[in-house]
Amino acid sequence: MVDLSPRTRSGFAAPQRFEADVFDCDVIGRIPADLEGMFVRVGGDPLYPPKYEHDSSASSDGYISAFWFHDGYVDYRGRYVKTERLLANKAARRQRFGVYRNPFTDEPGVESIDRTVANTAPYAHAGKLFALKEDSLPYEIDPVTLETIGRYDFNGQYKSLTFTAHPKTDPFSGEMVCYGYEATGLLSDDLFVYTIDRTGQITREWRLKVPYVSMMHDMALTQKHILFPVWGYVTSMERLKAGEVHWGWDDKVPMYMGVLPRDGDARDVRWIKGPPGRAIVHTVNAWSEGDKVYLEAPMFTGAPFPDFKPIDGSPWDPAKAKAYFTRFSFDLSSKDGSWSEERLFEIPVCDLARVDDRFKTVRQRYAFTHYHDPKLPSDIEFFQGKPRAMRNCYGRFDMTTGEIDSLFAGPTHGLQECQFVPRRPDAEEGDGYLIGVANNYKELRSELIIADAKHLKDGEIARVILPFRAGAQIHCTWLSAEDFPQLRTR
Amino acid sequence: MVDLSPRTRSGFAAPQRFEADVFDCDVIGRIPADLEGMFVRVGGDPLYPPKYEHDSSASSDGYISAFWFHDGYVDYRGRYVKTERLLANKAARRQRFGVYRNPFTDEPGVESIDRTVANTAPYAHAGKLFALKEDSLPYEIDPVTLETIGRYDFNGQYKSLTFTAHPKTDPFSGEMVCYGYEATGLLSDDLFVYTIDRTGQITREWRLKVPYVSMMHDMALTQKHILFPVWGYVTSMERLKAGEVHWGWDDKVPMYMGVLPRDGDARDVRWIKGPPGRAIVHTVNAWSEGDKVYLEAPMFTGAPFPDFKPIDGSPWDPAKAKAYFTRFSFDLSSKDGSWSEERLFEIPVCDLARVDDRFKTVRQRYAFTHYHDPKLPSDIEFFQGKPRAMRNCYGRFDMTTGEIDSLFAGPTHGLQECQFVPRRPDAEEGDGYLIGVANNYKELRSELIIADAKHLKDGEIARVILPFRAGAQIHCTWLSAEDFPQLRTR
Known part of the structure; x- marks a missing residue:
């Protein structure tokens, strides 16, 4: 029998490559009848294989899929995000673009085509659904058909060339805070920050400079401040011209925490210096108390991703690619910001942690994420060929008491990022459903999996069975039927 | 972990339940660049599980899928056939219909709804694509979108209430011969036969009576005669009222071969009596030589399907459910037709055998089908739980010399019906491609699998990899881009 080419990899990680209903x-x-809305996932699924072997999975084509909850039933739909790049590749029937965020590795003739794959996160604001990736503008998606409407620039008001995959919405005002880094072009040290009101109008812009160009994947928002972690993934024209992926790991550069007062001007930003060797890819939440600002986030003490290698040529260290829930605090009344870190749990977790979004910007009690519990049974060796430490549990982490309530997904199962959905708009924090694939x-x-977020140890309420493997998910979100009334009549 | 319900069966045989592109x-x-057209499959995939456990898989909802070949590339699409029954079930979100071809087992309120699931065979004629099942009229399908256009009655000219899944097209005249049995209603002994010219107009109708009501699944066509095998699957009002599936096996009733001269009238039909205990579900081909008529078909010597049980209460005998290529001959100059049978190969085959369709109605040399070669390696035990005799080879059976040229699909593979596609319209018999899933x-x-039909033992030319299991196929066909020009610009 013939060998399988990379294009026809087998097993769960093989590209999905199909659109489905x-x-x-x-x-x-x-299915709880009060769950009315849509659980939406975005991830990467390479329609064509990478042009170069050393490329990152960050270059995989964006794919958006959704479980539509209505009247106690669930329908599924999955579609590629029809980026300019995907359409150009489809027309040529090959991968025309080179490695991650490095246009010097592209084939000639694609210079005017948006390189983004829009594969990172779905986000909903002001009645619109977006597929986001930090290297370009949002792609707007029709929430009913999941077909791509096109790139979106907020009616020309949004001036950064890039838009984060992780904006934050203030649940009290409905205002979305978002940003783009490398905002004026490749390797630029410009950071543009925007507020967009609940109707979708841009209301404010700040133009900042970063201490150095780094992967500013996520931010955090309090009622008073906007936080920008800057840390060890760095880049340079030299590495791009040498054909490398955008990022390399530098464990010598210090971490910085940018702190911008929401009511201040660009000149009011402070870049509080921290130790080197840290990584915060994703934040959990943050809050301000007087002159103090707190941030909770899973923190790595080394390079998180094998695809973005150390720039000094040393091998990637998987032992340091473990994230632990950490509480950072900063005292803005002190001259240096008094950087401090406290580890909250001794168990490593997947850093894709979520909270009850109604308590973003203020102190919340619970964080939800998936993690590996090595004490639970595992039965996937026969299929995968070798044992793997799958993330087999969803956990509710009590950031105050240190308690963990958890749900075991099964001995042959590995989990992806979960979403918290409140039971009612006025339910107390953490009273609702936890949903995840x-x-x-x-x-x-x-x-x-659909579980009662207050009773994870009781197991799930319901499990929806897809008759196929749905492609890789990076992030997910929930669209309520209240915010998207078209989901009631779809 | 919860038990899996019948609705969520695991493994390859689980319902597919999704539509995909x-x-x-x-x-x-x-892919050979001269393959321009579409390989189309129809099978059954139950959107909702059967209402009764003793129902047959013959009740599974029709699903049509296609591999579109163009410029050396292949696209795939799969859609449910949107029968009246499927739409009624979807609206109610349950199976409203009872067992196979027995309206007495339906829930009240569905009496006016066409019961067919259109799950048996795709067929193309006069620029139209149909999904067929013998218990109702054809459903017309858009060959580009695979969406269902609706039931088709040939502009009201077709009067039978049923339409076979296996019409035959005379390759020399382009005329299609088709029929419906139980033509005037449930259990009726009416057999209506039609000719439909290459433009889709009905040109002739015969109204016949059958010796007894039986499953007349297939027919055969020569240049001079139309053949109708009648054999041991029988039915009765008693069994329907008792809630049984339509058919039961009676090994006492004789087989009959109906022989209708193409230029004759209804009264010219002869019903040649044969022995009991025979089954010919599908024919291969037939031809006339003077007063002699020959039919080649895989023949069973017992009930072919476990779903349709013996009416005498005896258990279904899998040993008799084996089909062997058999040549029947009839001498129309003799009073009794001189029924004779000759076994052509000693190896059992899947009875879904095909020929080069350009040689239908005349004597052809080759038949193509899949079969189990027990000498070849098998490696599916670990997955299926128990060893199974999979049909692991496609064979070209030389009906003249008894030679078999074959292709092994692989140790973890089981085959479905194949299709022969001629290399060119004027190629010699058997010069072309063999295609099958x-x-x-x-x-x-x-x-x-795409193979050179003249060189099966050399292995395949190409193999298209789907990233999922495509649901069960019963029959397949090929739409050439010549006959369906919309496939060139799709």
Whole structure:
């Protein structure tokens, strides 16, 4: 029999490559009838294989999929995000673009084509759904068809060339704070920050300079401040011209925390210096108390991703690619900001942690994420060929008491980022549902877990069975039928 | 972990339940550039599980899928056939219809809804594509979108309430011969036969009576005669009222071969009596030589399907459910027709055998089908739980010399019906491609094999890799871009 080419990789990690619709998904258990809306996922699925072997999975084409909850039923739909790049590749039937965020590695003739793959996060604001990636503008998506409407620049008001995958919405005002780094072009040290009101109008712009150009993947928002972590993924024209991926790891550069007062001007930003060797890819939440600012985030003490290698040529260290929930605090009344860190749990977690979004910007109690519990049974060796430490549990982490309530997904399952959905708009913090996708490696299919977020240890309420493996997810979100009334009549 | 309900069966045989599109399928090898057209499959995929456990898979909802070949590339699309029944079930979100071809087992309120699931065969004639099942009229399908246009009655000219899944087209005149049995209603002994010219106009109708009501699944056509096998699957009002599936096996009733002269009238039909205990579900081909008529067909010597049980209460006998290529001959100059049978090969084959369709109605040399070669390696036990005798080879059976040229699909693969596609319109018999789907049980995915029909033992030319298991296929066909020019510009 013939060998399988890279294009036809086998197993769960093989590219999905298809668009699909499922009417009335199979369900074990019962879907709560008060769940009305849509669980949306965005991830990367390479329609064509990378042009270069050393490319990162960050270059995989964006794919958006959704589980639509209505009347106790669930339908599924999955579509590629029709980026300019995907359409150009489809027309040529090959990968025309080189390695991650490095246009020098592209084939000639694609210079005018947006390079983004829009594969990182779905985000909803002012009645619009976006697929986001930090290297370009948002792609607007039709929430019913999941077809791509096109790139979106907020009616020309948004001037940065890039838009973060992780804006933050102030749940009290409905205002979205967002930003773009490398805002004026490749390697530029410009950071443009915007506020966009609940109707979608841009209301404010700040133009900042960063201490050095780094991967500013996420931010945090308090009622008074906007926080920008800057840390060790760095880049340079030399590495780009040498054909490398955009980022390399530098464990010598210090971390910085940018702190911008929401009511201040660009000149009011402070860049508080921290130690080197830290990485905060994603934040959990932040809050301000007088002159103090607190940030909770999973922190790595080394390079998080194997794809972005150390610039000094040393090997990537998987032992340091473990994230621990950490509380940072900064005293803005002190001259140096008094950087301080406190580890909150001794168990490493997936750094894709979520909170009850109604308590963003103020101190919250619970964070939710998936993690590996090595004490639980595992039965995937036979299929994967070698044992893997799958993230087998969703956990509710009590950031105050240190308690963990958790749900085990099954011995052949690995989990992806979860979403908290409040039971009612006025429910107390953490009263609602936890929703997330499990990869069933044995059956080569995806399963959506719906659990009571207050009772994870009781197991799930329902599990939606997809008859196939849904492609890789990076981030997810929830669109409520209240915010998207078209989901009631879809 | 919860138990899986019947609705959520695992493994390859689980319902597919999704509609899918793949752009530019992965291919191992190289698609021949002269293959321009579409390989179309129809099978059954139950959107909702059967209402009764004793129902047959013959009740599974029709699903049509296609591999579109153009410029050396292949795209895939799969859609449910949107029968009246499927739409009614979707609206109610449950199975409203009872067992196979027995309206007495339906829930009240569906009496006016067409019960067919249109799950048996695709067929193309006069520029139209149909999904067929013998219990109702054709459903017309858009060959580009695969969406269902609706039931088709040939502009009201077709009077039978049923239409076979296996019409035959005379390749020399382009005329299609088709029929419906139980033509005037449930259990009726009416057989209506039609000719439909190459433009789609009905040109002739015969109204016949059958010796007894039986499953007349297939027919055969020569230049002079139309053949109708009648054999041991029988039915009755008693069994329908008792809630049974339409058919039961009676090994006491004789087989009959109806022989209707194409230039004769209804009264000219002869019903030649044969022995009991025979089954010919599908024919291969037939031809006339003077007063003699020959039919080649895989013949069973017992009930072919476990779903349709013996009426005497005895257990279904899998040993008799084996089909062997058999040549029947009838001498129309003799009073009794001189029924005779000759076994052509000693190896059992799947009875879904095909020929080069350009040689239908005249004597052809080759038949193509899949079969199990027990000498070849098998490696699916670990996945299926128990060893199974998979049909692991496509064979070209030389009906003249008894030679078999064959292609092995792989140790973890099971095959489905294949299609012969001539290399050129004027190529000699058997010069072309053999195309068919293999189930890869290990990787839980479907693979389309494209082989040179003259050189099967050399292995395939190309293999198209689907990233999922495509649902069950019953029959397939080929739409040439010549007959369907919209496939050139799709």
